[in-house]
């Protein structure tokens with residue numbers, strides 16, 4: 331087993347600042363040696379079992395945002411809408427009754443991770459599969475249309491990436507939420523303002539040592555990997 335069983339051991343600031351909401355970031359759940367972001371299914375199951383036995387509440391992303399990150403809780407997120415979510419993550423989550431949010435690049439569904447640096451062959455869910463995820467009770471947010479770095483886009487392109495993906499999700503997916511995951515985590519003040527303008531309620535970034543508190547910017551929510 332390759333994971334360390336203590337989510338907080340090296341976060342002394344967080345321990346002082348408790349309570350807070352910790353948002354965990356996952357990508358592919360698969361045995362894929364080519365992808366350093368992939369988490370092995372056995373390790374993922376062990377992570378979820380450790381959370382369950384620790385008794386830390388796992389709450390939906392939208393609840394955390396609506397309650398201004400009150401209390402101590404965990405939120406689970408999965409970027410990229412990999413097909414392996416259905417087979418390797420969803421059954422484990424359902425077993426524990428844990429909610430989760432999947433962030434989908436809406437223009438690439440049914441295809442592969444063409445943007446990826448490590449393994450472009452990873453299949454993404456198609457719309458039917460994403461609908462099935464939603465029917466299982468998981469929420470779905472936007473990962474833009476084309477998984478483009480928003481910081482590389484002009485204002486018109488940013489608006490298109492944000493508005494079109496959200497519109498497609500709200501039209502086609504029953505449990506779609508107005509939440510964004512920035513591709514690659516790339517965002518600045520301009521991108522955050524555009525996300526707010528496009529009527530999203532929150533957006534998540536990539537790895538941070540911090541949890542989320544009442545004063546955290548909802549358009550730059552911190553996430554962490556379980557290392």
Ligand SMILES: [Zn+2]
Nearest residue numbers: 409410513514
């Ligand atoms: Zn991504």
